Amino acid sequence: xxxxxxxRPKSLxxxxxxxxxxxxxxxxxxxxxxxxxxxERKRWMTDEEFLEEWAVAQIMPGPxxxxxxxxLGHRHFGLRGALAALAGLLAVPSxxxxxxxxxxxxxxxxxxxxxxxxxxxxxxxGMIAATGIKMLPTLTRHPLPLWITLPxxxxxxxxxxxxxLPLLPTLLVVGGLGCWLTYRRLP
Numbered sequence: 001x002x003x004x005x006x007x008r009p010k011s012l013x014x015x016x017x018x019x020x021x022x023x024x025x026x027x028x029x030x031x032x033x034x035x036x037x038x039x040e041r042k043r044w045m046t047d048e049e050f051l052e053e054w055a056v057a058q059i060m061p062g063p064x065x066x067x068x069x070x071x072l073g074h075r076h077f078g079l080r081g082a083l084a085a086l087a088g089l090l091a092v093p094s095x096x097x098x099x100x101x102x103x104x105x106x107x108x109x110x111x112x113x114x115x116x117x118x119x120x121x122x123x124x125x126g127m128i129a130a131t132g133i134k135m136l137p138t139l140t141r142h143p144l145p146l147w148i149t150l151p152x153x154x155x156x157x158x159x160x161x162x163x164x165l166p167l168l169p170t171l172l173v174v175g176g177l178g179c180w181l182t183y184r185r186l187p
Contacts (some may be wrong), residue, residue, distance in 0.1 A: 006044065015023070047137075059171055
């Protein structure tokens, strides 16, 4: 998708309701839902923009999707857009979470409920992995060649998933190396 094919939110209400729908779909992680909604369905961002802004959202304090909603809302409508996107992301889903928490406190000993929650966790992990795989073609358009990019990806996954290193040092070392290498390749 090129920049000329991009759409923009029609109004603050469109931004609000779009992020409400996004949030209500994002149980267990919103990465795959956000990519599908914002890039593929709404066409508010390209794959490259999504990848870049998600990376920025990850290094900022707070939840990634909140940071992304603020950046996207601000891009299109300034402060009002940022607040509309944030409100859409939090208002209705907060009510759903409160209702679910109330129900869970009354039925937390039910083995069927415990099993269902474990199953949902597996599905959420699979959706995140699928989104990562779906976004791999974007790396082929990155200034760094794949033979450099893929080891950085593996190093980031290894540091977080297997070595369980804290996020900040991983970002500083692996992310810093990626930024430095990319900067050197830019004209």
